[in-house]
Amino acid sequence: MDVITTVQEMRRWRAGWPLGASVGLVPTMGYLHEGHLSLVRRACAENEGVVVSIFVNPIQFGAHEDLERYPRDLPRDLRLLEAQGVHAVFVPTAAEMYPPKFITYVEPSGPLASEAEGASRPGHFRGVATVVLKLLNLVQPQRAYFGQKDAQQVAVIKALVADLNLPVELVVMPTLREPDGLAMSSRNSYLSPQGRRAATVLYRALLAGKTAYEQYQSEDPAAIQRAMSEVVASEPLARLDYADVRDPGTFEPLERLRPPALLAIAAFVERARLIDNFLLRADGTWETGIIAS
Structure with missing residues (x-):
């Protein structure tokens, strides 16, 4: 090499x-x-x-x-x-x-x-x-x-x-993703053991947004953003930067959640700023990442 x-x-x-x-x-x-x-x-x-x-x-x-x-x-x-x-x-x-x-x-x-x-x-x-x-x-x-x-x-x-x-x-x-859903990132190394546990809040927030879309048939981006934001607000060690519903190609905000769409989130956990996303593909299926074994 x-x-x-x-x-x-x-x-x-x-x-x-x-x-x-x-x-x-x-x-x-x-x-x-x-x-x-x-x-x-x-x-x-x-x-x-x-x-x-x-x-x-x-x-x-x-x-x-x-x-x-x-x-x-x-x-x-x-x-x-x-x-x-x-x-x-x-x-x-x-x-x-x-x-x-x-x-x-x-x-x-x-x-x-x-x-x-x-x-x-x-x-x-x-x-x-x-x-x-x-x-x-x-x-x-x-x-x-x-x-x-x-x-x-x-x-x-x-x-x-x-x-x-x-x-x-x-x-x-x-x-x-790690087995608990946290997206792998070099910045995860900044986290204390408590912060590492808290950092899964990004994944949990995305799951809440996905559920809001699927279970409640909500196409209102504000409702989906609210669902994500509430999960982050429940974690004392996390501070939300943004929880958005956007067009994955242009990153313009969507007025209605229709595929393709991106649920995107950024939050501070301790001194680490972490990002994550779920992609709703044009065919209506989700790309949520791969959990490592």
């Missing part, structure tokens, strides 16, 4: 890959968990070569967010990736990705960039779109792999690929 730290090395590695051989890219910020590894395994199954990037991207963090304390363990990550058969790991520094004269950013617009996560984290999707475009340009993968947990990020990247005519297939995999 090659560990690559510079843009030039990454370009050379890609240029030396056999002509016509497929390459898959799995972008990550490291501190890998089983959710990341499920993406890696899928990439390894579908491509002849796999590149995983590990880069805590500073331009997608706000001024008072957790850039400095974001969990990192590169030696462990490399061991995990080598065991999966990954061919290359791209681990650039911030200075390598954004040298002193760097001035060009990708600026998504509209509700997709300004609502929900965009409202809570201004500038976040500017950072996401910029780094993803750079990674796609450097690695030139046939396929790139992302998790449904970051539903708004996925929608932004889909728009990026479509709008800029990028020749890459996006593969979106279901959220992987």
